[in-house]
Amino acid sequence: MSATPITVLGLETSCDETAAAIVRLTPDDAQASGVRGDILSNVVLSQIELHAPYGGVVPELAARAHIDHLDRLVADALAEAGCKLEEMDAIAATAGPGLIGGVLIGLTTGKALALACGAPFYGINHLEGHALTARLTHDVAFPYLLLLVSGGHCQLCRVDGVGDYALLGTTRDDAVGEAFDKAAKLLGLGYPGGPEIEARAARGDSSRFALPRPLIGHDDSGCDFSFSGLKTALRQRAIEMQPISETDICDLAAGFQAAIADCLTDRCRVAIKEFSPSAKDTGRLIVAGGVAANQFLRHALDGVAVEAGFTLTVPPPALCTDNAAMIAWAGAERLHIGSAADAGLAAPARARWPLSENAL
Numbered sequence: 424m425s426a427t428p429i430t431v432l433g434l435e436t437s438c439d440e441t442a443a444a445i446v447r448l449t450p451d452d453a454q455a456s457g458v459r460g461d462i463l464s465n466v467v468l469s470q471i472e473l474h475a476p477y478g479g480v481v482p483e484l485a486a487r488a489h490i491d492h493l494d495r496l497v498a499d500a501l502a503e504a505g506c507k508l509e510e511m512d513a514i515a516a517t518a519g520p521g522l523i524g525g526v527l528i529g530l531t532t533g534k535a536l537a538l539a540c541g542a543p544f545y546g547i548n549h550l551e552g553h554a555l556t557a558r559l560t561h562d563v564a565f566p567y568l569l570l571l572v573s574g575g576h577c578q579l580c581r582v583d584g585v586g587d588y589a590l591l592g593t594t595r596d597d598a599v600g601e602a603f604d605k606a607a608k609l610l611g612l613g614y615p616g617g618p619e620i621e622a623r624a625a626r627g628d629s630s631r632f633a634l635p636r637p638l639i640g641h642d643d644s645g646c647d648f649s650f651s652g653l654k655t656a657l658r659q660r661a662i663e664m665q666p667i668s669e670t671d672i673c674d675l676a677a678g679f680q681a682a683i684a685d686c687l688t689d690r691c692r693v694a695i696k697e698f699s700p701s702a703k704d705t706g707r708l709i710v711a712g713g714v715a716a717n718q719f720l721r722h723a724l725d726g727v728a729v730e731a732g733f734t735l736t737v738p739p740p741a742l743c744t745d746n747a748a749m750i751a752w753a754g755a756e757r758l759h760i761g762s763a764a765d766a767g768l769a770a771p772a773r774a775r776w777p778l779s780e781n782a783l
């Protein structure tokens with residue numbers, strides 16, 4: 424293991440955020456995690472306005488926007504950190520999973536920068552970036568449980584170390600953020616749907632509509648999730664209500680959000696039970712991904728954690744949603760433990776790449 428600080432430039436282009444960041448990892452035995460993280464710069468350009476008229480991300484538009492902005496964002500990240508490219512100990516870029524056009528742009532740019540400055544290149548699994556963020560922000564030691572809830576992902580896994588992830592459950596259909604986005608569209612609300620639904624739900628009555636809680640009570644479903652039946656039930660109700668009033672929309676949003684909360688908390692309860700009972704006193708449940716911004720869900724998840732003697736940790740919103748600091752950090756963690764740069768410059772771009780296939 425290296426004992427000197429490691430500085431890494433990270434790039435993220437797998438969906439609709441173009442991002443560059445510089446992160447420093449300093450080995451520190453006084454930390455529970457053994458490492459200290461400092462974000463020297465973290466530049467994110469959201470493409471939400473570009474995709475909003477379409478109600479979802481348009482892959483080709485996303486890729487073109489990444490090309491237009493990435494070089495400038497890298498220059499901004501270096502300037503903000505007061506660093507030169509030659510000072511980087513490694514370059515890390517998301518190599519998947521994600522929209523392949525965007526992934527290729529960040530990956531190719533990262534490889535070119537690594538060649539230019541002679542630093543090793545790490546093709547990072549985007550999910551590993553989310554999985555390790557809490558160590559950058561909250562000094563979290565392994566092992567811990569991770570609930571990853573975003574527009575593209577919904578999974579529960581056990582994080583035992585860098586590159587050591589056990590998938591406990593995943594969605595059988597929609598990701599939870601995707602379910603929020605589709606529900607919002609059904610109710611005539613804007614994109615992204617999560618914040619729109621949360622705002623309406625705060626004014627609604629969640630008990631007015633009895634919406635289904637898919638997979639809850641199915642013992643054979645482990646920690647898996649399913650949201651398409653809930654979405655269909657919502658559509659059915661919305662059709663029956665036409666013409667739909669603002670009160671109806673708020674009540675439907677509240678019912679939908681409450682059903683999602685029940686699904687997430689139930690699955691987390693199962694995962695916590697599967698987590699080693701001996702680790703209970705120090706058990707941690709980390710929630711990451713854009714949906715973690717939802718205060719109602721956070722409160723519900725906090726209840727589950729407290730009830731089991733666990734601590735709920737949620738990285739700050741800017742590091743929960745897609746960003747490059749998490750990619751730089753994953754690269755730094757890999758370099759720190761002496762992991763070779765995997766495929767290095769030969770790292771392929773992958774549209775699909777399960778976290779469990781990410782061993783060192």
Ligand code: KG4
Nearest residue numbers: 573574575600615616617618713714717744
């Ligand atoms: O992690 P993220 O920024 O991007 C990826 O999908 O990777 O997550 C975006 C997702 C969107 O589906 C959005 O609707 C959802 O996170 N989201 C929320 C909230 N804020 C964002 N979902 C529920 N409640 C929110 N407050």
Ligand code: ZN
Nearest residue numbers: 553573744745
């Ligand atoms: Zn993400």
